Amino acid sequence: MLSRVGRARRGAPLPGIRRSSFTPRDLLAEALAGMLQRPVRSALTMLGTILGVGAFVAVLGLTATASSQIDARFNVLSATEVTVEDIAREQDQFAGSAFPDDASDRVERLNGVQHAGILWTVKPRRSAAELVVTAAPVGGSRGETLNVVAAAPSALRAAEPQLAQGRLYDDFHTDARQRVTVLSSGIAARLGITTLETKPAVFIGGQPFTVMGIIEDVQRQPDMLLSVLVPQTTAVELWGRPTEGAKMLIATDLGAARQVAGEAPTALRPDHPEYLKAVPPADPKSLRTSVTSDLQQLFLLLAGVCLVIGAVGIANTTLVAVLERTGEIGLRRALGAQGLHITAQFLAESGTLGALGGLIGTAIGTLTVLVVAWMNQWTPVMHPVTLATAPLIGLATGVVAGLYPARRASSVQPAEALRG
Incomplete structure (x- = not known):
């Protein structure tokens, strides 16, 4: 028969004591409470994610809008232009004008x-x-x-x-x-x-x-x-x-x-039709790709840099919160909270920060596309996949950034935390 200490170390419930539970509602409530305790810090933490997701949405939206505008202008002008060149001298050096x-x-x-x-x-x-x-x-x-x-x-x-x-x-x-x-x-x-x-x-x-x-x-x-x-x-x-x-x-x-x-x-x-070379308009799809690809890659790289900065900010803030709340974590562990519960709590906080930053960034990026399109009298084009993916990118950024701080929080020993 296992001793009471052995049971505790193995994570098994002691006789007569019910295993602690942590519902999703409790998880969300704790995450919001942790964020609202320091609202200014939470807002500054979200700033990097807001900028990254906003840049991501704005770049894809402006690229799609500009591509549509390029297609329209191409159809009106370039798609209605043909050039016929005289190449008679290339075929016959004694030929005159073709x-x-x-x-x-x-x-x-x-x-x-x-x-x-x-x-x-x-x-x-x-x-x-x-x-x-x-x-x-x-x-x-x-x-x-x-x-x-x-x-x-x-x-x-x-x-x-x-x-x-x-x-x-x-x-x-x-x-x-x-x-x-x-x-x-x-x-x-x-x-x-x-x-x-x-x-x-x-x-x-x-x-x-x-x-x-x-x-x-x-x-x-x-x-x-x-x-x-x-x-x-x-x-x-x-x-x-x-x-x-x-x-x-x-x-x-x-x-x-x-x-x-x-x-x-x-x-x-x-x-002699070979004396003349007709040059039809270029393929609009290839023209659009060549015009927008370089610009899109540049700004997507910028958006990625902003997301990395946001992830570092979230990780740093979450780690500081872990250090500041060591006593609280120890008390929770002493009252029966499992390491998984502590991990989930801090992941929920960092994930919520990332998700809120993603939502705000999506709104700002969309507004940017609408304003630019309105100022240039363009038709704004936004892909639904972009709008659906952007908040998830913010959420993923927050969760990934909170992995290390959350793991560190779960490893806090109750006796050491309460002793300090």
Whole structure:
């Protein structure tokens, strides 16, 4: 027969004494009482978890919202843009320009095409001085060498420019080979042109060009903002046909870009479609992934750092609480509380701190996504899995952080604690 001391050491109940119990209700009540005894410390302890979970929710929410916005803009602009490049010289070194004279008319007859026009960067015939641009008469100023781009009127329309002043040149100016130009607002400012009311002119290699319009922005082909735009027929007359680098810009209806890209080379050159290379829009899924993946990884790492800081804070606070309440723990053990009960109590406290921090962090992260979306006039996107997982991450952080302090509390011996 085991002695009473042997029974106690083995954890078996003594005769006539009922084993102590600790219900979940008692566990929660003790955890809340421990937290409310020091509310300021509990709030500061939760801060790391709040920041970590909040950053986690905000990053995933903003990433999903930005991805949705990227998709929308891609569908409106990039998904309706096709570029056809002249690669005739790669196929046959003696071949001329792959684009026929009626290239725009041929492509614009395809279903789904809104505008299509050829453009290329002008190359000087003899010296770079032929492309020196100045806003004063010959010899009046030194000028500067700028990109001169020959663009058909339909290419300008396909680029969807936003006019600040004046107008774009049209088919009349092209057919008459008039020397007119369109500038971006940045180029105009560099040349000292601020208004079109005085009918300003620029000189390209000493040749006068009337400035018809100033554009503020373009939806496609942003290189136009760094160039002086002239009609393609005028460019051919002054500097000759392009030997390389010519391309066609095509604006299509939504959903028609890939079909147009497949048909355009044959429509332009049914005899040699291999002379032309059509570049359809990129896959929106891969574009979204490449744009958001790096940013998402960076901020998720930041969220992880915040969670680690929160876990350290919870572990530190729980350990301090164990040291401060050594007498209380010893008294509980002397009254019959088992080591498992003490462990559960402190795990409940740390887990509750983590769970509350996770809930508050989830709310703050969600509010951040809503505010950012509202300020940018976006549609907020939040995945239900993210909202459901975030508080659990806070709970797990608190429980893991409380493992060591709880184990240490359970190892307190009643006699030693009461003696101290």
